[in-house]
Amino acid sequence: MSEAVAKLAGVEGSLRGLLVLEFCGDEPSGTLGTQILSDLGATVIKVERPPQAEPQPTPEPEDGKVRPDIAYMFGLNRNKRSLCLDLKSERGVAVVRDLVRIADVVYDNYKPGVMQRLGLDAESLRALKPDIIACSVSGFGHSGPWSQLPAYDATVQALGGGMSITGTGEKGSPPVRWGNPIGGIAGALYAVIGVLAALRRRRSEQRGAVLDIALLDAQLAMNSYRVPPAMAGIKYSASPRRGGSGALPYGPFKAADGRWFVLGITRQFWATAAKVLGHPEWIDDPRFKTEQDRQANEDELNALVGEAMQAHDADEWQRRFVAAGIPGAKVTTIPEAFEHPHVALRDMLVSFDHPVGRHLKVAGNPVKMSNHPFKGFRHAPGLGADTRGILGELLGLDAASMSKLREEGVAWWPMQGEVYDRPSVV
C-alpha cells in the first residue's frame, strides 16, 4: 500500500509514503500547511467538492497570462492530488472513511463542528484508524468562548497584539497589519510542527494524536520575548526607527532615487556603517560614540543619516552595504525580491512542466534537505484530476464502480482536459 501511496506524491522526500487527507478551504491556514508536507514528500489528497455543472476544460492562456485565482491556487497547492467527492452524500463519506483507514494524517481548517457534521470528527476518525493524527486549524480553536467565531486575517492580527506594534509610529497613525496573511500562515506552520511531532511519537508509542491549532494562539506565541516584559507592565508601540536590540540607525530611509532603504545597525557594525555612509567622522563624534549616545541623540542621528542617504540610489547603497558585509537592504517589491542572486542559487523561484503551470512561478521550498536535492515540483492538480487514480489504486475500485459513483454524483472527474475553475477560490 505505501508504495501505491508514495507513487502519488508530488516530489520524493523525507515524508515518503505518508498519506495526508486535506479538508480545507482556500485559506493558507489549511492549504499552506499541507503544501509544506507535500514539499517534504508526503502524498496529499485534497478532498474537494464536485462542480455544480460540467465545467469547460481550462485552456492554456493565449497571452501567457494566467488568471489570478488560478495563480493563487498554484501558490498553495503544488504537489497535491485532487479528489472530488460529495461529502453530503453518505456514499461520498463512505469513500472518505475507506481512505482514512489507510491514511496517516487528516488535516482540516473548517469551523469547529463541521467535521463532526460530516461524521469525520476526531473520535470517528480514531474508530476507523486508531493511530490517526487528526489536525484541526481554526481561528480561535475548538475550546473557549470564541470557538465558533469566524476569523479573518486582519482580526486575528489585531487580537494577537502584533498590529499594536506595527505602523509608522506617528501620532494618530492607524495600526497596520503585516501585508502577508500571517494569521493563517503561522497557524499552518505550527500545525505542520504538531503533525510531525505527533508522527515521531506514533513511531515510538503506536499512538495517534488530535491537534487543535488556533490562529489566535499562534499570534500570541509569536509575541515571544515581548510577552514577559509586557505582562510586567512594559509598553510596546510601533517604532520603525528602533530595532529589537536597540540598534540605531534603524528603519527605512529614502535614497536618492526615492526608493526606501532599510538600515539595522547594531553596535558591532556602527563604525563600518559610518564609513559606508561616507561619514567616518561620526565614529569619534561624542554624540554618537556609544549605542547609548546614539540613542540619546537619535533625532540628530536620523536626520544626518537621512541626508547622507541622498548621496546614492538604493541599488548603489545595496552594493556598498553588501561589500561591507553589514545589514542594509532595499525595500523591494515581491518580483524584485526574487531577482536576488541568492534565489537562483537556492531554487527559490520555480516553474512547472505543465500547460498552465509553465506560465507561472512559485516560491521554492525554504527547507533544504541534503538527502533530497531539488528536482522540481509537480503542478497543482486540476479539479478532480486524480479522482480515478485514487479510487482505483488506493481503494481498488474497478472502472464500472467508479463510473457508477460519477453517475450518482458521489464522485467526479473531468471527462476531457484539466479544469482549474474552482468556484470557491478567493
Place this chain on the structure above:
Amino acid sequence: MQEASLPLSGVRVLDLSTVVAGPYGSEILGHLGADVIRVEPPPAEAPWPPRARGEAVAETEGFTFALQRNKSSLCLDLKSKDGVAAFHALVKVSDVVYDNFRAGVLKRLGLDYAALKAINPKIICCSITGFGSEGPWAEVGAYDVAVQALSGSMSITGTGEEGAMPCRWGVPVGDIAAGMYAVIGILAALEERERSGKGQAVEVSLLDGQLALNTYRVPQAFGAGVDFGVPSPRRGGAGAVPYGPFQCKDDAWLVIAVASNFWRAFTVGLNEPTWLTDKRFLTLKDRQANQPALDALIEAKLRERPAAEWEAILIERGVPCGRVNSIAEALEQPQAAARGMCVTFTDAGGRVVAAAGSPLRFVGEAAFPQRPPVGRGADSGTSLRKAGFGDEQIAALKAAGATDGADL
C-alpha cells in the same frame, strides 16, 4: 485525560544558536520533550539570585524566559581542542546539532556536517543562515528588518497613504519563520532517519523563509500580471467592505471585517437599521462603490463607544472583529485565558514571570510542562556525564578552561 507523553522524548539536541531565529526553534523542540542542551562559551554564570514577588521583569529577561526555557545549558569552549573533543563525544550520543552561525564558522571550528557525520552517521545537522552558505551574500549579516525589506513583504505593509513609509511587521517574522521552518526540517529528517537509518544536513535561510511566506502572491506576480502595492487597510482579501481599523471613543482601534453575510448583523449591532435599506449600501458592490461615504458613517458611529464595548456587541452577534490589542491585552483576553495561552514561572524568591504558552495543543492530553530557563553553564556536569565523561575527565576539562559550570 490521558497522561501527557512528550512527542520528542529521547531526542537530544545540541543547540549552538543565539539571538532569536535559532532559539525560537529550539525552544519549540524543548517544549515538545527533546533534551535541548545549549552549548555556550565559558565562563558559567553565577547562579541567579532569588527575585522577590513584584520585582520588575527587565526587557532582556523577556528573551531568556521566552526563548531559553525548556533547555539546559553546558559551557564548552569550542575554540579549544579539549572543548571540541568533548563536543564530538556529545555528538556521538545526540540526534541533532543546531546552529545559526554565519556561513563558514562551523567549518572553521571543525563542526560542520561533513566532520560530524564521520563521528555519528545518524546525526542531523540543522543550520539557519541569513542568506545561505554560498553565493555573494553568504557572508552578509542578516537582521530581521533587512530580511523583511529584501523579501518584498515590507512593500505591501503600511498605511496605504501615498508616499508613506513602508512598515515592517513589529514581530520579527524574518527570524521566527526561519526558526519554525528549521523545526519542520529537523522533524522531517528524524522521520526519514527512522526508515533509512541515515542522518542529513538541513538548511534554512532567513531570506528563503520570508520569500516562501509570499505564498500565492508569487505566482500572481509571476504569471498573472498582478501588481502589488500596499493593500488598502480598508479592504479585505475578498473585497469585504467595511473592513479594517476604525478608532473608537477611547482612541483604541477596532478592526472589523464585514463580509456580505455579516452586513445585516453588523447594522443591527450598530443600531443603524436605515443603513440596511440605504440604496448606497444594498449590495457588496454598492458598499464598495460608496465606500468613502460608508466609512465616514462608521467612523462617526464607532466614536460613540469604547472599542471593548463595540467588540462585545459585535462578537455577540457573530460579526468578526477584534480590538487592536496591546501584547498584554492580547494575552489577557478571555479566549486566550480559556486556552491557557499565558503561562507563568515562579522564581526562587517568589517573583512570577509570565510568558506565552504553546499553540501546539494535543487534545485530551495534559499540557506539556514548561521548564524555566537556567543560567549559562547550569548543567555542564550533567551534560558531560551524558556523553560518558567521568569526574576526573570533567575536572581536567575544567582545569584546561574548556568548560565551567555550576554543577561541576
